[in-house]
Amino acid sequence: MSLEVRFPLRRGEFSLDVDLALPGAGVTAISGKSGSGKTSLLRAVAGLDFHEGGFVKLGDSVWQDGGKFVPPHRRGVGYVFQEAGLFPHLTVGGNIDYGRKRAGKGGAEDWLELLGIGGLMERKPSTLSGGERQRVAMARALAARPEILLMDEPLASLDAERKAEVLPYLAALHGELSIPVLYVSHDAGEIARLADYLVLIGEGGVLAEGALGTVMTRLDLPLAQGRDAAAILETTVAGRDREFGLAQLEFDGGSMRVPDMGIPVGAGLRVQVAARDVSLALEEARASSIQNSIHAVVDSLRETGYSEVVVSLRAGGNTLLSRITRKSARDLELASGKKIVAQVKSVAVLG
Secondary structure: OOEEEEEEEEEOOEEEEEEEEEOOOOEEEEEOOOOOOHHHHHHHHHOOOOOOOOEEEEOOEEEEEOOEEOOHHHOOEEEEOOOOOOOOOOOHHHHHHHHHHHHOOOOOHHHHHHOOOHHHOOOOHHHOOHHHHHHHHHHHHHHOOOOEEEEEOOOOOOOHHHHHHHHHHHHHHHHHOOOOEEEEOOOHHHHHHHOOEEEEEEOOEEEEEEEHHHHHOOOOOHHHHOOOOEEEEEEEEEEEEOOOOEEEEEEOOEEEEEEOOOOOOOOEEEEEEEHHHEEEEOOOOOOOOOOEEEEEEEEEEEEOOOOEEEEEEEEOOEEEEEEEEHHHHHHOOOOOOOEEEEEEOOOEEOO
């Protein structure tokens, strides 16, 4: 079941026009600069704000169209805000029960261990860390068995240590949820780890939408032009080199070796390759500390400053990015269609 959203969002001088047909499963990240309308869009989907002329449909259920407007409590929406918003007078168990009883259905048992809060049920919110409170808020939202989960920068209020604590639990949810998730964030790292589909908003509308790997590597978009530009690869663990503690990963277009994290052979693994960690050569180096070389074809180039360019490379069905100097691009005579060797210096395993 897809999610269809059409809105002219208006508030004072702010305006945002969207027309989206989003996947009915997986995580759709909504990203953009502060003030671009990310939260406004989420609240409109939830029915928390009314905007004339809007349309919202999830599967066969129409929540807004013309004179029809289904109120928030009847939309089957789970909502996780930036702040956990737990009831301070209730225990963790009481907060979760509130979510379940308010909807009159469902249960939270499936999520307690997955979110690592099974041992917190008798504690009050004031005794929890920020990361624990956010995990409880997620469990409360899921306790009602919603048809869609909306998450509005749930890690924005946490420091780096607490974010690192919560991210694995979010990744686990990603693998278990069968409902669509809209995840608002401006953090490229969160998006790379969690999202399947990406919507970029800005300048009063939708700048781009599509599969995560596709949107992240489009040279005409800010993500590929920034200092943290990176490509996402969906790989399979094909084997391991126990002598040197390495795992062999395969993907459409090549293979690479990464530190062995004990993931079973045959399992899927998402990795991130930063543009700054990809150097280019006309042929494979005979002696080099760089162990991962991928044969690719130059797709396009884009200057990102006075001295640098970003190069888009095709490797099978995947795209890689490389950030190099303009001089290197000239010396290698890079142009669309040229065969090249991408030397990958470092790979981030996302899980």
